[in-house]
Amino acid sequence: MIRVHKGRGAASNPEGRFESTRHQAEDDGWYRETDERRPATEVREELARSVISRNDSPDIGFDQAINPYRGCEHGCIYCYARPSHGYLNLSAGLDFETKLFAKTNLAGILRDELAKKNYTCKPINIGSNTDPYQPIEKTWRLTRAALALLNECNHPCTIVTKNALIERDLDILAPMAERNLVQVFISINSLDNKLASKLEPRASAPHRRMQAVKAMHDAGVPVGVMVAPLIPALNERDVEAIIEQAAANGANSIGYTCVRLPHELKQxxxxxxxxxxxxxxxxxxxxxxxxNGGKDYYSSFATRMRGQGIFADIIRKRVQVACRKAGLHRAWDTVLDTSKFVAPRIHSPQGELF
Known part of the structure; x- marks a missing residue:
């Protein structure tokens, strides 16, 4: 049934693209609004076999990443990660934001992977697919555990989030920043709280995220703002205002993307x-x-992030002019220090002699 679900982004729960059967709901006249409960959040534990994913995409500013969670409770309707739930035989709709998976052994597996003799230290992005500070992080604390390990072995990382919960981990982030080991990006794509509550129903409100930018800056943590994604005729009107406020609150860089609608996300x-x-x-x-060249989505590396054509060019120029006025540089230009990395020691059940 297609309807607004309070606190959720998706309006339906269509089958994933890999499903062999399809279901279609029909209204026989007996349905009542009170008959359907609000979809609750379910979290299942997942034991990951590996946690560092790698990519060679020329349009992404990092080579490796970790994602503590599958699915995201923020429920952003535009999220390009939604179709990834199809690999779990779940829907990119309501399933993506209600049926979540926590990689409870993440810190242990990450320690093993960093300790490998052939491991090459490169900045790890936390939150490339789903938000590492989504609401369930308050309970599971997997992102914090990963950060603690990276801090322990002087490993650089970048973080992308739209949740002010990141302020909780300033006790780890600030010391890492002193050693040039971290760059934080806060995602803010609108200053309209009403619009944001529909676009990103369980993410922190825009003004609260801007406060998190200031908190990072005041603590000495390098912080940029990702104006992403921009949706034409919906939120792109706020581009200049977001960049201006980001600079006023201490941001050092700006990045942006335009909305992408792969696979099930189109519907x-x-x-x-x-x-x-x-x-x-x-x-x-x-x-x-x-x-997108007349399509809902065009997957070319050259244009998929920012689009093509007249309207995409206008957005690009608006961002460039606003950044120049605010004195902000481009996101992902910061070079983090990889020279301090010390491989973590693997814990042995026999203990350590030295």
């Missing part, structure tokens, strides 16, 4: 638009297609 985003912005849904989709 989910259209449903969301029809429910929340029916008056401009067709216009938004038209502009997105103009930025």
């Amino acid at each position: 989910l985003f259209r449903e969301w638009l029809e429910l929340h912005f029916p008056d401009r849904a067709a216009h938004v989709i038209s502009l997105i297609q103009q930025m």
Whole structure:
């Protein structure tokens, strides 16, 4: 059933693209609004066999990453990671934001991988797929455990989040920053709280994220702002204001991307638009297609992050001008120190003699 679910981004729960069967709900007249409970968050433990993922994509600013969680409770309707739930035979819709997986052995496996003799130290990004500070991190503390290990062995990392919960870990981040081991990016794509509550229902409010930018800066932690994703005719009007406020609160860099709609996300985003912005849904989709060569999504490395065509060029120039006025450089330009890395020691059940 396609409907607004309070506190959730997706309006439905379609089968994943790998499913062999399809279900279609029909209204027989007996349905009542009170018949359906709000979808609750379920967290399952996952024992990961490896935790460091690697990529060679030319449009991504890091080579390796870790993700403590599968799925994300923030429920951002535009999230490009939603289709990854299909590999678990789950939906990119409500399943992605309600059926979550916590990699409870993450710190132990990460220690093993960093201790390998052939490991080469490069900055690790935390949160490349799903947010490492989503609400369940308050309980599971997997991101904090990973940070503690990286701090222990002087390993550099970058973090991307849209949750002010990151302030909790300033006791680890500040000492890492003193050794040039960390760069934080806070994602802020709108200053409109009402819009954000629909786009990103369980993420921190925009003003609260801006406060987190200031908290990072005041603690000496390098912090940038990711204006991402920009959605034409919906949130791109705030570009200049976000960059101006980011600079005023101590950000050192700006990055941006335009909305991407791979796989199941095309259907989910259209449903969301029809429910929340029916008056401009067709216009938004038209502009997105103009930025993707006439398609909902064009996967070329050269254009997938920022689009192509006239409207994409306008956004690019607006960001460049705003950054120049604010004195901010481009995100991912910061070079972190890899020379201090010391491989962690593997804990032995027999103890250590020295």
